[in-house]
Amino acid sequence: xxxxxxxxxxxxxxxxxxxxxxxxxxxxxxxxxxxxxxxxxxxxxxxxxxxxxxxxxxxxxxxxxxxxxxxxxxxxxxxxxxxxxxxxxxxxxxxxxxxxxxxxxxxxxxxxxxxxxxxxxxxxxxxxxxxxxxxxxxxxxxxxxxxxxxxxxxxxxxxxxxxxxxxxxxxxxxxxxxxxxxxxxxxxxxxxxxxxxxxxxxxxxxxxxxxxxxxxxxxxxxxxxxxxxxxxxxxxxxxxxxxxxxxxxxxxxxxxxxxxxxxxxxxxxxxxxxxxxxxxxxxxxxxxxxxxxxxxxxxxxxxxxxxxxx
Ligand SMILES: NC(=O)c1ccc[n+]([C@@H]2O[C@H](COP(=O)([O-])OP(=O)(O)OC[C@H]3O[C@@H](n4cnc5c(N)ncnc54)[C@H](O)[C@@H]3O)[C@@H](O)[C@H]2O)c1
Numbered sequence: 237x238x239x240x241x242x243x244x245x246x247x248x249x250x251x252x253x254x255x256x257x258x259x260x261x262x263x264x265x266x267x268x269x270x271x272x273x274x275x276x277x278x279x280x281x282x283x284x285x286x287x288x289x290x291x292x293x294x295x296x297x298x299x300x301x302x303x304x305x306x307x308x309x310x311x312x313x314x315x316x317x318x319x320x321x322x323x324x325x326x327x328x329x330x331x332x333x334x335x336x337x338x339x340x341x342x343x344x345x346x347x348x349x350x351x352x353x354x355x356x357x358x359x360x361x362x363x364x365x366x367x368x369x370x371x372x373x374x375x376x377x378x379x380x381x382x383x384x385x386x387x388x389x390x391x392x393x394x395x396x397x398x399x400x401x402x403x404x405x406x407x408x409x410x411x412x413x414x415x416x417x418x419x420x421x422x423x424x425x426x427x428x429x430x431x432x433x434x435x436x437x438x439x440x441x442x443x444x445x446x447x448x449x450x451x452x453x454x455x456x457x458x459x460x461x462x463x464x465x466x467x468x469x470x471x472x473x474x475x476x477x478x479x480x481x482x483x484x485x486x487x488x489x490x491x492x493x494x495x496x497x498x499x500x501x502x503x504x505x506x507x508x509x510x511x512x513x514x515x516x517x518x519x520x521x522x523x524x525x526x527x528x529x530x531x532x533x534x535x536x537x538x539x540x541x542x543x544x545x546x
Pocket of ligand 1: 244245249269275307309312383408409414
């Protein structure tokens with residue numbers, strides 16, 4: 237019997253969440269199929285409370301007993317989904333459906349809380365103002381469409397079978413161990429290698445950044461609260477355009493920016509912005525970190541890795 241099953245725990249956010257719950261003394265089973273983004277030798281592999289199963293959530297035929305199932309497993313890179321969304325559908329929709337099916341087959345007292353880690357991208361973009369949890373979902377690209385579809389299955393399985401859930405919609409995360417296809421590690425790695433950084437459009441897309449540890453702490457706080465069958469937005473309100481983020485990184489690395497502006501892609505949202513009133517009011521959660529105050533530690537993580545490998 238595990239306290240937690242975490243899926244996708246060898247990815248960026250899931251691995252930080254596992255670190256957090258192991259520190260708190262929980263027993264965890266990590267189910268990850270190990271895609272190209274997954275990390276090996278993160279540091280918790282030999283922890284006595286940690287177990288690992290290499291498996292695809294859309295194919296598992298048995299779900300061990302646990303109190304909480306936190307589903308991070310997903311294909312998560314929008315650009316890949318624009319190229320081909322088949323794998324996104326399999327992992328992000330069929331995967332969630334399969335997990336929910338396994339939960340519904342269990343006796344009611346044996347069912348874990350199903351925690352779906354969703355994204356603010358399910359709302360689509362917003363030019364002014366912020367989205368609240370009551371707003372309707374209008375995803376702009378295949379990735380966010382699969383995340384929105386997964387949410388619909390979670391509501392339906394709650395209504396039809398009484399499965400308890402929490403859904404969180406978090407804004408863009410930053411921190412150590414993010415795969416360098418995403419903006420922040422990509423800029424750092426390009427700068428270290430002396431390559432130019434490609435900017436789509438004029439770099440004016442606005443994103444709200446949240447530190448990965450803030451995100452993980454919010455998830456654990458919700459699990460430990462009495463709140464169930466609710467949706468929560470999570471963000472820090474730390475908004476910046478892509479160009480501002482890129483320039484901040486070059487400035488902190490003390491490297492002259494080498495930028496190459498290319499044509500905009502379809503399916504990219506102009507601005508994401510969400511309200512966190514609900515999570516603040518319900519469980520008194522607030523983010524602790526700001527991008528400008530913590531970006532140096534992220535740069536150091538990638539710099540150390542780069543120097544070790546070169
Ligand atoms: N990164 C962000 O900024 C962000 C923001 C909001 C929400 N999210 C959501 O958080 C979750 C984690 O994001 P991330 O950035 O850590 O992603 P990631 O791509 O770094 O890691 C995903 C992990 O899931 C695993 N995985 C993928 N498909 C699987 C499958 N079918 N079965 C088992 N394992 C599978 C991968 O091997 C990988 O280890 C995702 O669901 C994503 O939609 C991410």
